[in-house]
Amino acid sequence: MKLPYLAAIACLLGAALPAQAQTGPVAVRSLAASCTNCHGTNGKAVAGAGMESLAGEPQDKLLQKLKDFRSGAKPATIMHQISKGYSEEQLTLIAEYFSAQK
Amino acid sequence: MMLMKRRDFLKTGASGAALASLYGCANLSSKTGGHVVVVGGGYGGATAAKYLRMWSEGGIKVTLIERDADFVSCPISNLVIAGEKTMADITLSYTGLKDNWGVNVIRDEVVSVNPDKRTVKLGKGDDIAYDRLVLAPGIEFLYDQIPSLDNADAQRRILHAWKAGPQTVALRKQLEDMKDGGVYAISIPKAPYRCPPGPYERASLVASYFKARKPRSKVLILDANEEVQSKKALFIKAWDELYKGNLEYRNNCELKEVDVTSQTALLEFDKVKADVLNVIPPHRAGAIATRTGLKLVNNRWVEINWLTMESVSHPGIHVLGDALFPAPTMPKSGHMANQHGKLAAAAIIALQAGEAPNSHPLATNTCYSFVDPKNVIHVSSVHASRNELEAQMAMGWAHNIWADMLT
Numbered sequence: 001m002k003l004p005y006l007a008a009i010a011c012l013l014g015a016a017l018p019a020q021a022q023t024g025p026v027a028v029r030s031l032a033a034s035c036t037n038c039h040g041t042n043g044k045a046v047a048g049a050g051m052e053s054l055a056g057e058p059q060d061k062l063l064q065k066l067k068d069f070r071s072g073a074k075p076a077t078i079m080h081q082i083s084k085g086y087s088e089e090q091l092t093l094i095a096e097y098f099s100a101q102k
Numbered sequence: 103m104m105l106m107k108r109r110d111f112l113k114t115g116a117s118g119a120a121l122a123s124l125y126g127c128a129n130l131s132s133k134t135g136g137h138v139v140v141v142g143g144g145y146g147g148a149t150a151a152k153y154l155r156m157w158s159e160g161g162i163k164v165t166l167i168e169r170d171a172d173f174v175s176c177p178i179s180n181l182v183i184a185g186e187k188t189m190a191d192i193t194l195s196y197t198g199l200k201d202n203w204g205v206n207v208i209r210d211e212v213v214s215v216n217p218d219k220r221t222v223k224l225g226k227g228d229d230i231a232y233d234r235l236v237l238a239p240g241i242e243f244l245y246d247q248i249p250s251l252d253n254a255d256a257q258r259r260i261l262h263a264w265k266a267g268p269q270t271v272a273l274r275k276q277l278e279d280m281k282d283g284g285v286y287a288i289s290i291p292k293a294p295y296r297c298p299p300g301p302y303e304r305a306s307l308v309a310s311y312f313k314a315r316k317p318r319s320k321v322l323i324l325d326a327n328e329e330v331q332s333k334k335a336l337f338i339k340a341w342d343e344l345y346k347g348n349l350e351y352r353n354n355c356e357l358k359e360v361d362v363t364s365q366t367a368l369l370e371f372d373k374v375k376a377d378v379l380n381v382i383p384p385h386r387a388g389a390i391a392t393r394t395g396l397k398l399v400n401n402r403w404v405e406i407n408w409l410t411m412e413s414v415s416h417p418g419i420h421v422l423g424d425a426l427f428p429a430p431t432m433p434k435s436g437h438m439a440n441q442h443g444k445l446a447a448a449a450i451i452a453l454q455a456g457e458a459p460n461s462h463p464l465a466t467n468t469c470y471s472f473v474d475p476k477n478v479i480h481v482s483s484v485h486a487s488r489n490e491l492e493a494q495m496a497m498g499w500a501h502n503i504w505a506d507m508l509t
Contacts, residue, residue, distance in 0.1 A: 026452070027462075030448045030460055031464060033153070033448075034444075034466045035466075037441070037468065037502065038499055040506065041152075041505065041506050045502055046498075049501035049502055050498035051495075051498045051499070077492050078468060
């Protein structure tokens with residue numbers, strides 16, 4: 001019965017620490033990479049191609065934009081839809097990640 | 103002017119989430135080495151190769167095996183068919199992967215995989231050993247379902263142009279050579295197929311070309327499906343407003359056979375003669391996936407574990423892109439394949455370091471479709487109107503995703 005026992009422990013720990021695995025640097029890097037198809041690797045968009053660069057932008061400015069897309073306050077072609085797919089915590093992590101990119 | 107995008111959270115079991123939190127302290131700099139061979143340099147494979155090198159900070163050795171000399175993009179290729187863009191606009195080099203990221207790019211073809219010995223056999227070069235394998239093989243056409251097309255000569259005359267490259271150029275030439283007053287017919291297979299909006303975009307762009315240059319000509323869409331498979335309301339609106347009289351849509355028209363000489367599509371109860379017949383045959387996962395014996399769904403698409411992107415039957419073999427049996431609402435698109443490449447890269451780096459992969463992988467999709475050379479639609483909002491801003495965004499999307507995978 002070793003395996004079920006381990007699984008039970010894992011579940012307990014998981015319940016106690018729900019967010020840890022999703023907020024570590026590796027997980028946040030992957031989360032932010034879901035943006036980079038359009039906004040460039042690590043948030044550095046291709047110059048002149050019409051997409052906004054995110055790297056090194058102030059964190060609060062990025063987060064406010066994302067929140068405004070989400071609420072509909074800021075008009076968009078698709079970002080109003082994409083931003084609704086992330087939790088507020090995830091948007092905060094994404095803004096923090098890109099603002100830290102040089 | 104619009105595009106559709108959709109984000110899909112990949113659902114994982116509670117136990118998976120819990121397990122990962124035991125290992126929540128994964129760090130960025132783990133360098134455990136290992137050699138990953140990536141087969142196929144399309145949207146998925148090229149992205150995986152780059153991100154494996156970037157995120158492992160060079161700790162993982164990566165070999166990319168690709169049969170073609172350059173990357174040629176399927177997205178935007180419909181604009182080449184319409185005469186609005188050239189092949190040069192959609193062709194990119196693999197040198198960025200070599201020079202910027204140290205990926206060993208080999209131009210060759212993988213003829214077989216030995217999962218037990220962990221080696222791949224090449225058409226020309228020596229066998230290559232791997233610790234983990236990434237298969238990004240795209241699709242293989244099922245010509246046996248259209249028997250008259252099951253030979254090289256027929257395939258030169260009735261084109262798919264559903265893999266960008268020489269067929270893209272050839273279809274453009276057929277359209278240029280067609281007399282005014284002719285019919286261009288496109289046959290769409292039953293879903294799931296690569297790029298759900300792609301055939302409708304192509305039909306729209308060819309109609310735009312006819313309207314400008316061959317106004318007595320007509321586009322005929324022969325769709326095996328019951329209805330338009332993507333952005334339905336927007337495509338129908340665009341056709342009604344832009345192409346009334348020179349574009350016709352027919353549903354439930356599954357192609358059974360063709361008459362190659364007369365360019366005739368044989369349907370169940372009808373036959374349709376065209377001047378240019380463009381057949382997208384039914385397809386399945388690229389041949390190397392089936393040849394390797396990976397477990398398939400419906401005998402067509404590779405079934406994977408979405409936490410690691412590994413084949414459910416062959417751990418250690420990660421599969422990406424159009425070859426996959428998709429999660430619900432996840433289309434077969436280049437954008438999705440790029441996201442798959444990143445999910446696989448992150449999972450491989452964790453696994454090679456003896457850590458658990460991310461328990462909540464997340465992927466988004468974005469898709470712009472041109473309805474004429476200057477106007478793009480997206481899927482999610484039926485209120486959206488066509489506009490030129492989104493056409494700029496669509497090209498911006500292309501330039502950025504190409505850079506994200508190749509430079």
